[in-house]
Amino acid sequence: MTTTEQQIDPKLIKVLEKVSDPEIPVLSIMDMGVVRSAIIEEDLVKVEITPTYSGCPAMDVIGDDIKKALKEAGYNSEIELILAPAWTTDWITPRGRKALEDYGIAAPLSAQADKDALLGNKKIVKCTNCGSTNTRLVSQFGSTACKAQFQCDDCQEPFDYFKCLK
Amino acid sequence: MNNNNLYQYILGIADNSLILGQRLGELTGHGPSLETDIACTNMSLDLFGQVRSYYQYAAKIAGDGRTEDDIAMLRKERNYLNVLLVEQPNTDFAYTMARQFLFDVYHFLFLQELQKSKDLTLSAIANKSIKEVSYHQRFSSDWIKRLGDGTEESQKKMQTAIDDLWRFTDELFHQTDADKSMVSEGVGVDVTKLKDTYYKKISDILEESTLKIPESKYFQKGGKQGIHTEHMGYLLTELQYMQRAYPNMEW
Numbered sequence: 001m002t003t004t005e006q007q008i009d010p011k012l013i014k015v016l017e018k019v020s021d022p023e024i025p026v027l028s029i030m031d032m033g034v035v036r037s038a039i040i041e042e043d044l045v046k047v048e049i050t051p052t053y054s055g056c057p058a059m060d061v062i063g064d065d066i067k068k069a070l071k072e073a074g075y076n077s078e079i080e081l082i083l084a085p086a087w088t089t090d091w092i093t094p095r096g097r098k099a100l101e102d103y104g105i106a107a108p109l110s111a112q113a114d115k116d117a118l119l120g121n122k123k124i125v126k127c128t129n130c131g132s133t134n135t136r137l138v139s140q141f142g143s144t145a146c147k148a149q150f151q152c153d154d155c156q157e158p159f160d161y162f163k164c165l166k
Numbered sequence: 167m168n169n170n171n172l173y174q175y176i177l178g179i180a181d182n183s184l185i186l187g188q189r190l191g192e193l194t195g196h197g198p199s200l201e202t203d204i205a206c207t208n209m210s211l212d213l214f215g216q217v218r219s220y221y222q223y224a225a226k227i228a229g230d231g232r233t234e235d236d237i238a239m240l241r242k243e244r245n246y247l248n249v250l251l252v253e254q255p256n257t258d259f260a261y262t263m264a265r266q267f268l269f270d271v272y273h274f275l276f277l278q279e280l281q282k283s284k285d286l287t288l289s290a291i292a293n294k295s296i297k298e299v300s301y302h303q304r305f306s307s308d309w310i311k312r313l314g315d316g317t318e319e320s321q322k323k324m325q326t327a328i329d330d331l332w333r334f335t336d337e338l339f340h341q342t343d344a345d346k347s348m349v350s351e352g353v354g355v356d357v358t359k360l361k362d363t364y365y366k367k368i369s370d371i372l373e374e375s376t377l378k379i380p381e382s383k384y385f386q387k388g389g390k391q392g393i394h395t396e397h398m399g400y401l402l403t404e405l406q407y408m409q410r411a412y413p414n415m416e417w
Contacts, residue, residue, distance in 0.1 A: 051294075053214070053215060053298060054215030054294055055212050055215025055216070056215065078199070083219060083287075083290040083291060083293070084286070084294075086290070086297065114232065119304070139201035139204065140205065140207075141204050141205035141310075143206065144217075145208050145212060145298075149201065163301070166297065
């Protein structure tokens with residue numbers, strides 16, 4: 001239960017990659033790192049998912065979407081929500097980070113850099129529109145629990161920053 | 167292990183977050199600015215999320231067919247075990263942030279210790295929640311500084327809020343029977359040991375914010391025994407309205 005390793009049956013990877021985060025549709029739940037295990041036991045697939053934030057309202061939808069996707073692939077499934085080990089932004093894959101940036105959400109920085117950024121000490125968050133780091137924090141809380149609001153002082157574009165969670 | 171003590175212990179933790187979450191949720195669409203409105207409701211959402219994990223666990227321990235919703239929504243006032251601090255109203259934004267700050271600092275210290283609980287469910291919830299609470303603490307501390315070290319008017323308002331809410335802080339460190347029993351089992355957190363660190367942290371931030379540390383030695387208590395302030399009934403009326411009006415309603 002405390003392993004940080006994912007255990008995903010190779011046969012299921014393609015199916016699970018098709019399920020996306022309902023609040024960030026460009027991001028597959030696999031790239032998000034919320035699927036911790038998916039194991040085929042006889043005629044049942046057992047899937048363990050973990051929430052990004054405790055109150056994340058997307059989890060119920062993600063669970064349903066996984067069930068649906070597996071059903072279409074011919075599997076019955078059982079979804080379990082697990083809390084340990086707790087999700088961290090480190091589990092977002094490089095492909096996931098790129099998808100976030102392309103979508104207009106700045107990917108999470110390291111823990112120390114995140115602190116500096118959110119306290120407004122350093123200008124390090126890169127604008128997703130023009131790439132400038134001349135950006136400023138508008139609010140530590142954004143449109144969803146996992147994001148903060150920033151604005152670029154060069155191109156004036158407002159954008160979301162995915163907060164580091166460690 | 168005595169399951170009733172564990173059940174009561176979980177409620178003691180969860181009720182704080184439920185009631186504070188409800189207070190913050192009242193600001194949905196009513197925050198002083200768009201950003202603060204979103205921040206307060208984000209924190210509310212985090213707290214409700216944490217609370218679900220606690221109540222699901224409590225429902226399992228109780229094992230009498232009640233669900234997480236029954237426990238959250240259908241108790242009477244005397245059966246809620248939250249501290250008096252979290253039920254205090256959103257008088258103005260200074261009060262909202264002062265209440266948040268006085269609770270967040272405690273909440274963070276508490277979760278730090280709860281992570282070491284022998285109870286794996288509680289330690290997992292603590293481990294998850296503390297990451298969110300560190301953001302809450304940063305946000306509320308920041309507002310203490312901005313308002314405290316702000317204009318004459320903002321400083322006055324923040325000082326009034328801190329002075330007024332101060333009397334509810336001591337209760338955070340009172341031990342209930344369930345607390346004592348869970349501490350001896352290695353499951354619970356000994357809150358008495360958090361007290362010095364708490365007041366030190368609070369004092370440091372108040373000083374930095376050019377605010378005075380209240381000197382009053384008069385403290386109010388009762389929430390942990392289910393004896394609440396007059397604000398609690400109104401809060402519960404709103405919290406429970408849907409479940410009372412439409413029993414067993416589902417979202």
